Amino acid sequence: MGYVYIFGTIVFTVFGQLVLKWQVDQAGALPEALWDKFTFLLQLLLNPWVISGFLSAFLAAISWMAAMTKFNISYAYPFMSLSFVLVFLFSVFLFGDPITTQKVVGLALIIAGIVVTSQSL
Numbered sequence: 170m171g172y173v174y175i176f177g178t179i180v181f182t183v184f185g186q187l188v189l190k191w192q193v194d195q196a197g198a199l200p201e202a203l204w205d206k207f208t209f210l211l212q213l214l215l216n217p218w219v220i221s222g223f224l225s226a227f228l229a230a231i232s233w234m235a236a237m238t239k240f241n242i243s244y245a246y247p248f249m250s251l252s253f254v255l256v257f258l259f260s261v262f263l264f265g266d267p268i269t270t271q272k273v274v275g276l277a278l279i280i281a282g283i284v285v286t287s288q289s290l
Contacts, residue, residue: 171239174232175248181229182252188222247286250279
């Protein structure tokens, strides 16, 4: 069951990040004037999708607390790096983010680190 909690943490984290990016892109650039910034951000905070992103972050935290009851943090935390990999992959397909050699090498190192660390249970 502990791995389900880690999986939940990752899924909720990735969902929240992608939804927030999607909605911020839809809203456009941050205005220059201070009052306009305030109203822009307030409108974003009241957006149901943004609220779902914050709720997702809360559920990720709940899942993480449950995972901490099953694993040492030094074992479980490296799995959180999978969220970097998933956000990158989804951002390529959903937002057209570029794939660069540096990003691919970095992600390969993250995955290698997860594999090495997961062997230490």
